[in-house]
Amino acid sequence: MKTEVAIVGAGPAGLLLAHLLARAGVSSIVVESRSREYVAARIRAGILEHSSVELLTEAGLGDRLHAEGDEHRGVYLQWPGARHHLDFVDLAGRSVWVYGQTEVQKDLVAARTAEVVYEVSDTALHDVTTDRPYVTYTDRDGRPGRVDARVVAGCDGSFGPSHASVPGEEFARAYPYSWLGVLADVAPSTDELIYAWHPDGFALHSMRSATVSRLYLQVPNGTDPGQWSDQRIWDALAARLGHGQDGWRLKPGPITEKSVLPMRSHVRTSMRHGSLFLAGDAAHIVPPTGAKGLNLAIADVVLLSRALVALLREHDTRLADSYSDDALRRVWRATHFSWWMTSMLHTSGDPFDAQLQLSQLRWVTSSRAGATGLAENYAGLDLAH
Numbered sequence: 182m183k184t185e186v187a188i189v190g191a192g193p194a195g196l197l198l199a200h201l202l203a204r205a206g207v208s209s210i211v212v213e214s215r216s217r218e219y220v221a222a223r224i225r226a227g228i229l230e231h232s233s234v235e236l237l238t239e240a241g242l243g244d245r246l247h248a249e250g251d252e253h254r255g256v257y258l259q260w261p262g263a264r265h266h267l268d269f270v271d272l273a274g275r276s277v278w279v280y281g282q283t284e285v286q287k288d289l290v291a292a293r294t295a296e297v298v299y300e301v302s303d304t305a306l307h308d309v310t311t312d313r314p315y316v317t318y319t320d321r322d323g324r325p326g327r328v329d330a331r332v333v334a335g336c337d338g339s340f341g342p343s344h345a346s347v348p349g350e351e352f353a354r355a356y357p358y359s360w361l362g363v364l365a366d367v368a369p370s371t372d373e374l375i376y377a378w379h380p381d382g383f384a385l386h387s388m389r390s391a392t393v394s395r396l397y398l399q400v401p402n403g404t405d406p407g408q409w410s411d412q413r414i415w416d417a418l419a420a421r422l423g424h425g426q427d428g429w430r431l432k433p434g435p436i437t438e439k440s441v442l443p444m445r446s447h448v449r450t451s452m453r454h455g456s457l458f459l460a461g462d463a464a465h466i467v468p469p470t471g472a473k474g475l476n477l478a479i480a481d482v483v484l485l486s487r488a489l490v491a492l493l494r495e496h497d498t499r500l501a502d503s504y505s506d507d508a509l510r511r512v513w514r515a516t517h518f519s520w521w522m523t524s525m526l527h528t529s530g531d532p533f534d535a536q537l538q539l540s541q542l543r544w545v546t547s548s549r550a551g552a553t554g555l556a557e558n559y560a561g562l563d564l565a566h
């Protein structure tokens with residue numbers, strides 16, 4: 182097959198790139214190792230920054246988001262005995278939206294703008310330092326396949342083959358804890374997300390809809406979710422989220438999904454090598470605190486689609502040449518913010534750390550400057566930046 186852009190990976194980064202390119206008249210073919218059903222069912226974070234919502238809306242992908250998503254003005258930050266609301270609209274002029282990555286993925290698939298070959302194996306990238314790169318694979322029936330292109334976009338996450346074709350430095354940070362995440366069929370017990378510091382460990386009350394809650398607990402690395410019965414999970418959430426504090430109650434309900442998420446940070450420089458461009462998790466991973474992963478992928482893809490349209494339509498190389506530096510400025514900002522939120526909220530077991538965290542939380546919730554910093558980073562990063 183021949184196309185202008187060969188895209189590896191049909192997650193939100195790959196499908197959104199195909200969609201934006203198609204709207205500008207640039208052809209692409211996407212190859213994906215998983216099945217359409219597997220990719221669609223993957224559970225990820227559920228918070229869209231203001232600029233992500235704007236972009237999806239402008240790209241014609243916002244109908245269901247606006248009908249079914251939930252706009253939030255801010256979040257609660259709390260620790261034992263205290264709960265404070267930070268109003269992002271007031272502080273930074275921007276809101277965030279609760280709309281699951283799973284739903285964004287469904288909207289991208291429903292748009293049918295991307296030509297996707299699912300369930301390929303042995304995917305390999307070739308000649309990426311020339312202007313005739315190509316991708317080979319084995320299709321689901323065992324037949325060899327090949328996509329010849331002008332450009333390859335690696336949107337295949339941290340386990341895909343693309344990033345290994347980009348030489349450069351890799352910056353990494355592992356965290357000494359994980360999250361146990363659950364989905365529950367119960368109305369959220371809060372109107373906006375609660376980020377809770379607690380001596381037993383961090384807890385987060387998020388949500389997916391009026392009838393589905395998404396909750397997280399800090400757990401040690403290597404935790405087996407099987408050791409956490411539903412009762413143990415609800416008891417820990419109630420303690421850490423402050424059930425009974427000022428009359429607030431956490432309503433438990435049936436847990437429908439339970440899994441452990443590792444916490445790590447990863448940034449690869451550069452995001453480009455010759456005709457190969459990386460976007461999303463293939464180039465960087467953030468720990469989940471602050472929900473930046475999907476938003477970063479969307480921001481990368483916006484920059485990359487503009488760069489590729491200029492390159493392939495007008496033979497203008499400027500945006501392609503600056504893509505990696507442009508994208509990495511935002512990536513490092515979000516990497517710092519995710520690290521900062523993570524470090525402020527997770528218990529390390531060190532009593533000195535605990536006092537620093539509580540002091541930081543009091544400052545962020547009582548100083549307008551402190552609160553504005555958090556709000557700008559959570560809700561307000563500009564796409565163009």
Ligand code: DHB
Nearest residue numbers: 226227387469470471472
């Ligand atoms: C969610 C995940 C996050 O990491 C976060 O900071 C907020 C919300 C979520 O899955 O809903």
